[in-house]
Amino acid sequence: MPSSSTSAARVGAAQVTPPKSTAVRKSKKVATTTGASPQTIADAQPVFPFTAILGQEEMKRALLLNAVNPNIRGILVLGHRGTAKSTSIRALADVLPPITFVAECPYRCPPEKPAGLCDTCANAKPRAKLPTLVGRVPVVDLPLGATEDRLCGTLDIERALSQGQKAFEPGLLAKANRGFLYIDEVNLLEDHLVDVLLDSAAGGINIVEREGISIAHPAKFTLIGSGNPEEGELRPQLLDRFGLMAEIRTITDIDTRIDIVKRRLAFERDPVGFRAAYEPAQTELRTRLVNARDRLDAIDVPDNILRFIAKLCVALEVDGHRGEITLLNAALANAAFEGRESVTRDDISAVATLSLRHRLRKDPLDRTDGGEKIRWALEKLDKDVS
């Protein structure tokens, strides 16, 4: 598993313009540079293929659903160390279609979009002529011990006042725009940083204010936190703000463990050959994700499904409406991924535990697993209906 510091640096490195593109940048006639860039970036850092990851189905499904529908608002992954969390996120980013972004923009603004751009890109005239690059969806690691400045960026007030301009040095939230921000051991992160992260992830914008000067920039990313519940409790109000919660466990099946190690070894010995072997499966998954994203807004939600979701949340005594909304968004993503035209009862079953288990009230005397309670509630509702 890559260490946090090198991974964070790698995101920066991924933005380095390949020589070919530098030439294109100077030429004002060529607006886009689709072509060699994604290959250049991908080949520099071979990523373990998503379709070669064994086990951890819950986490993988949660990642895929977030990729289909960003309104799900992130994932909290709870479980043991060394269970392919970081590998899986990088693998997911690798299987997603590359993004086109403004070459000079630290936030990788999408030039084709009319809204959600940084001030510089939004005011560029004509915007269609901005030089662009194509690259992999960014994955940014938040290192433990990172400061708020590192996360949000810094505003140099002296320079801003003396030179009459906003002197802003973007932070990790800028790098994560349009991608994933991964926090290992989120339960060890200071509360105020977690709040900043959750606010940005929810609003899609980062605002830095100092001495009456403020700057805002797009920071739309999927937040993925991981933690080991044995190493520190997570505040309930924090739990509730992650869309899904996936549990991962160390795999105890001997044959599966052997296969995991074999695949890892094969990848380390020959990453290019290993990736080539999985390319058909990767292409199939990529196509499925793209189709699911395209279809998402057209998926129908029948009234009886809305009623079922509401009844389920009432039966489980889930406070507020966030649980219901997340459950619906996850069910929509699941229906789209499965190629359905409307949300079905199967979609609810597939995502109910992921969407609700971290929103259940805690009874200190009750040792029942959250997933178990949700399954009982689903079965009971089914009996009532039939």
Ligand SMILES: [Zn+2]
């Ligand atoms: Zn921009």
